[in-house]
Amino acid sequence: MTDPQGFLKVGRVDNIYRPTDIRVMDYDEVELQLPVNERELQASRCMDCGTPFCHWGCPVSNLIPEWQDKLHKSDWKSAYELLQKTINFPEFTGRVCPAPCEASCVLAINADSVTIRANELAIIEHAFEAGYVQPNPPLVRTGKKVAVIGSGPAGLACADNLNKLGHTVMVYEAADALGGYLRYGIPDFKLKKSVIDRRVGILELEGLEFKTGVEAGVDIASDELIKKYDAICIAIGTRIPRDLQVEGRELKGVHFAVDYLTQQNKDVAGHEIRAQERITAKDKHVVVIGGGDTGSDCVGTSNRQAAKSVTQLEILLEPPQERTANNPWPLWPHTYTTSSSQKEGGERHFSTTTKKILGGNGRVNKLSIADVTWEKSEKGGFEMSEVPDTEKEIDADLVLLAMGFVHVMKDGLVNDLGITLSSRGNIQCDENYMTNVDGVFTAGDAKRGPSLIVWAFQEGRESAGNIHKYLMDE
Numbered sequence: 001m002t003d004p005q006g007f008l009k010v011g012r013v014d015n016i017y018r019p020t021d022i023r024v025m026d027y028d029e030v031e032l033q034l035p036v037n038e039r040e041l042q043a044s045r046c047m048d049c050g051t052p053f054c055h056w057g058c059p060v061s062n063l064i065p066e067w068q069d070k071l072h073k074s075d076w077k078s079a080y081e082l083l084q085k086t087i088n089f090p091e092f093t094g095r096v097c098p099a100p101c102e103a104s105c106v107l108a109i110n111a112d113s114v115t116i117r118a119n120e121l122a123i124i125e126h127a128f129e130a131g132y133v134q135p136n137p138p139l140v141r142t143g144k145k146v147a148v149i150g151s152g153p154a155g156l157a158c159a160d161n162l163n164k165l166g167h168t169v170m171v172y173e174a175a176d177a178l179g180g181y182l183r184y185g186i187p188d189f190k191l192k193k194s195v196i197d198r199r200v201g202i203l204e205l206e207g208l209e210f211k212t213g214v215e216a217g218v219d220i221a222s223d224e225l226i227k228k229y230d231a232i233c234i235a236i237g238t239r240i241p242r243d244l245q246v247e248g249r250e251l252k253g254v255h256f257a258v259d260y261l262t263q264q265n266k267d268v269a270g271h272e273i274r275a276q277e278r279i280t281a282k283d284k285h286v287v288v289i290g291g292g293d294t295g296s297d298c299v300g301t302s303n304r305q306a307a308k309s310v311t312q313l314e315i316l317l318e319p320p321q322e323r324t325a326n327n328p329w330p331l332w333p334h335t336y337t338t339s340s341s342q343k344e345g346g347e348r349h350f351s352t353t354t355k356k357i358l359g360g361n362g363r364v365n366k367l368s369i370a371d372v373t374w375e376k377s378e379k380g381g382f383e384m385s386e387v388p389d390t391e392k393e394i395d396a397d398l399v400l401l402a403m404g405f406v407h408v409m410k411d412g413l414v415n416d417l418g419i420t421l422s423s424r425g426n427i428q429c430d431e432n433y434m435t436n437v438d439g440v441f442t443a444g445d446a447k448r449g450p451s452l453i454v455w456a457f458q459e460g461r462e463s464a465g466n467i468h469k470y471l472m473d474e
Helices: 036-043 053-057 064-072 076-083 090-096 116-130 153-164 193-205 222-228 257-268 293-304 453-473
Strands: 145-149 168-173 209-212 231-234 254-256 285-289 309-313 347-349 352-360 363-376 382-386 392-395 398-401 405-407 440-442
Touching: 036 064, 036 116, 053 064, 064 076, 064 116, 076 116, 090 116, 090 193, 090 453, 145 153, 145 222, 153 168, 153 193, 153 231, 153 453, 193 209, 231 453, 254 257, 257 293, 257 398, 285 293, 285 392, 293 309, 293 398, 363 398, 440 453
Parallel strands: 145 168, 145 231, 168 209, 231 440, 254 398, 285 309, 285 398, 309 347
Antiparallel strands: 352 363, 363 382, 363 392
16 A cells, blocks of 8 residues: 555545535435545555455455555546446445445444545546446357346346347347336436446447347247247346235335436436326325335435425334444444435434224224334344324325335246246246256346345346356357
């Protein structure tokens, strides 16, 4: 390292956010980059540690100390070249990855970790601006054809690597645009969709082919895919949302978060939304059930739609402010955090369960909720029980269910091919990512269940490597 004591001289400085009263009026990205000199100073905080645990925390094993060193030395091109060796699309992870690498940074033992995610984003954005990111199509084609089903993080990473290895790759996407959950799940104020389009343009120039609005197993028969391609990778994610089985669920005004977010993203993209289908928080008391990232995205979107009030309910305990004894470094810290969306307004309630959805004239207007406690059971897990005499009603004109996803979509391709599923309802595969059907592979959430975008990228890359070996062994 240029200065092995940089972390002693420079404190952590995070990216700033646009002022709340301004950013809630639009869907532009909320995060602003630091000036170049300050970003290079932040890179100097990367320690010359003997064992960089950030590698352990990063699913794609980014060469973090190496490109931090280049960044600190103002060698942005070399930093980019090192970065792109392990991650296909750092412009995505740099925006929406929760950065498990930072939780595992050696500095995080007793100080503020290095700004790894923000440094990564700065490097790739500089690379685009400086023209370092150029199409690099393979010089030779193998003659093998592969179909990748799904254009989310896992599908795009798999397709990108297979194309670089010389195979002819067709990506099928059921939606009308590419990106999967990146496109229609994550709000534009976290990931503007021109970032996806910019990368897709490069992939197309490198020879990747895409077909949108085509659902595999429906618009193109499953047996036709088997006949047409030498291998298939199913990367369709887990798109079945977890439902809330309570009285009043059928009332109007109760929606899955993914439907709400998808519609708003389409609206931002210029799609026409029919008035009778519009889900809007404008002038409504909004209740978001679920305390994760998707719930936070609903909070941010509701504030931008001028909700009368926003309340977020989480059934789990409120996390502690600091790590507990059973959650030591370098594990992911289960501590209290506040997202940029939650800072924009609204209430958060933990240890709260929804008992009933109430309404009149077929439409929701209130929720019946109660407090719960969690106690350790004899088996080591935690059991929930309702606190007596805590039931109450709160106003709710719009209820958004953001409780995660349960399993892969089975109808169509998965059932047609007779693919074996795990006990959790996701695609089962061997250590080479191949399913019980010869030549049919999988990757990402479709395989592992709901997880981080960076895990999807890693699985897409690993699946591509195994598909390549399968094709070449043939």
